[in-house]
Amino acid sequence: MANMKILSSDSHIVEPPDLWTSRMNSETFGDRIPHLVPGNPYDNWVVDGQSVGVIGTSGSAGQRFESPGEIDREGKYDDVRIGGYDPHERMKDLAADGVYADVLYPTFANAMLGAISDGDLLRPVFNAYNEWVGEFRTAYPDRLKGIGCVLLDDDIDAGIAELKNIVNLGLSGAMISAFPMPSETYDHVKYEPFWTAAEEIGIPLSLHSGTNRPEMPSEFENDTGRFDLAQSGAARVNTEYWIRMTLCHMVYSGLFERHPDLSVVTVEFDLAWVPFFLNRLDITYIERPSQTSYRFQNDALPSDFMRRNVYHSFQEDGLGVFHRDIIGVDRLLWGSDYPHAESTFPKSREILDSILVDVPDEEKALIVGGNAARLYKID
16 A cells, blocks of 8 residues: 555545634624634633634644543644644645644534524625635645535525535535535435536535534433533434434435435445445335335335545444445445544555455555545545
8 A cells, every 4th residue: 555645535624723714704694604712721712602622632642652641622723733824834744643634624604504593694705615615725735635524404596606605716625514414314305406506616515513403402401410412422323323324215215216316425424334324225215115115216225325525534344344235345445534533644555454354455545545536526
């Protein structure tokens, strides 16, 4: 694997403190604008009067190998790895990690998808982020590929307009919420113009973990007090639950039959769940037509569309790689999750060597970079 070009399909920006305060209209939005509140002992992102996250482990890449006991779950911005927000320092870290290019997702804009229900606020928040990351990537346009953010909710036309703006900004993909507002799922007819626009434009759509829209269950009380379900180990183990629901709604509604050239990417859900999911998709379709009323043409099965239209970005999932023939080798995208604490940096090549040890070189080349290069047009 020494001569293979490695591309990370899932890396992150740590947004600078003034990203939104310098770009959004203060007369219109005032203190509702996302801003970082310095604190003791930690800094806190505040939007519309509510906390949407602390700096936490978002910029602690490398510490899991060097000093795991010192990883701060709360943190301060000054402690974020510089490559998280400086493109030139990122290039140095990519070189140290043996990675050629990064596909860039936000960090705290992700959290806002799950925290801010007001679309009139969130749309300009996303627009400002998209403009910023569009500028960030120009430092190394061949090696930094930005993913923009799109809010759908109740204004599909605005979502389509932002999708076109993302392309004009030179970004390589668009992220929508992994699960929409609870009252509407992605098989709703109102989303059809958006799927059409994404297919015609030719831009892949990402479904990233941690981006469910508000009102999904996230906290409850137990005998130890208030418990944040989203941050629990149980939630991490079962993180792919909502993405499976979303993919069911997409596949069973015939979305991919109507839009054969649409690409969707699941991000930071790993792989091992996919073979089981493909099997259940097909069995349910065959055994329960009353619950899966849409019938595919030419005797196609749901798994056929998963293998044609859906990619999966993973980090360290040897079990999923073992079952790559079921998933489809050309569907697998590796990602480092840099600069987050769980990142494989600076041991990405070592880890890839371990989990791909029995994989033929031709398949390795696709998994570590070839598939991502094709999807995101990286030379």
